[in-house]
Amino acid sequence: MALPDKDTLASMMGLVPQLSALGIELCEMDKAHAKMRLPWADRLVAYADSGVMAGGAVFTLLDSVLGTAVFSALPSLVPVATLDLRVDYLKPATPGRDLYASAHCYKLTRQVAFVRGVAFHDSEDSPIAHATASFILNRPPSHVASSEQQADEKDSTKKDQA
Amino acid sequence: MTPxxxxxxxxxxxxxxxxxxxxxAGFMGMFLQRNGDDMLVHLKYDIKHIGAPGRYHGGVVGATLEFAAMAQVMWEAYLKGEPVARDSLPKPVTVTVDFLRSAGLCDLYASALIVRQGRRIASVRASAWQEDRQKPVAEAQMHFLVS
Known part of the structure; x- marks a missing residue:
């Protein structure tokens, strides 16, 4: 399946239960880049004394946007799974404010994607959290096979030339 | 997680x-159990936890691990007779989660081990599983500010 455009992917995300439960939505998508929004809600609070949202909500937003950056780096929609995700909590999110997150898939190999991103209110230059992750790409076997085949073909071409 | x-x-x-x-935690449907000296967070299955079809969203697993770690830090402080804040929790500084298996359509459990408890920082490892504790779906390393 070819990679859907941003609006189609945004409406597909509306059907993902955890994203719709938190109201997380896709704002922007470009090749290997994505930006998403987590709207403020009182149910996100974990620190009653300060009204700050749970780290888990920030973690979920970042996992979502990093995964979407991987999707947007691929030529077609393939299932991906998070291998590992590290989040550094740089400062508390401001209570009552929407949280945004953007991510960039900076390296794509045949089987693994490497991504980084930040969560912020106004600007990426003033981040609330920073994330790095790797994702395994569950490409269909035929796709993997054809890539390997292509690689083999290239190798054999070189040999032929040599 | 009050006294x-x-x-x-x-x-x-x-x-x-x-x-x-x-x-x-209430919105997510988290419950706290005690297993010997360990706290155990029980996340009841709900359709809203799902990310990709048939699998928990990784963020839900991460959040459950984080709560298991915070519960363990606060529980051990409570057992030592230290004051337990009524309306606050330890603050995560770094959280690294390894996703080992996909989490399917059933309840999720997580518990944590404090590797080092300092005056300001608690270093914690946590594990999450579903039917079989020997087959964790995710493991995490975390550092929390506790003061």
Whole structure:
């Protein structure tokens, strides 16, 4: 399946239960880049004394946007799974404010994607959290096979030339 | 995760206490159990936890691991007779989660081990599983600011 455009992917995300439960939505998508929004809600609070949202909500937003950056780096929609995700909590999110997150898939190999991103209110230059992750790409076997085949073909071409 | 919750679990280890006093934990459907000296977070299955078809969203697993770690840090402080904040929790500084298996359509559990408890920082490892504790779906390393 070819990679859907941003609006189609945004409406597909509306059907993902955890994203719709938190109201997380896709704002922007470009090749290997994505930006998403987590709207403020009182149910996100974990620190009653300060009204700050749970780290888990920030973690979920970042996992979502990093995964979407991987999707947007691929030529077609393939299932991906998070291998590992590290989040550094740089400062508390401001209570009552929407949280945004953007991510960039900076390296794509045949089987693994490497991504980084930040969560912020106004600007990426003033981040609330920073994330790095790797994702395994569950490409269909035929796709993997054809890539390997292509690689083999290239190798054999070189040999032929040599 | 108030002194009353820990007192109830110390008194009767067989019960399960809702974490609904914490808005996010209540929204997610988290419960706290005691297993010997360990706290155990029980996340009841709900369709809203799903990310990709048939699998938990990784963020939900991460959040459950984080709560298991915070519960363990606060529980051990409570057992030592240290003051337990009524309306706050340890603050995560770094959280690294390894996703080992996909989490399917059933309840999720997580518990944590404090590797080092310092004056300011607690270093914690946590594990999450579903039917078989020997087959964790995710493991995490975390650092929390505790003061």
């Amino acid at each position: 009353e919750v820990f007192a109830a679990l110390k008194e009767n280890s067989a019960q399960e206490v809702s974490l609904a006093a914490i808005p996010y």
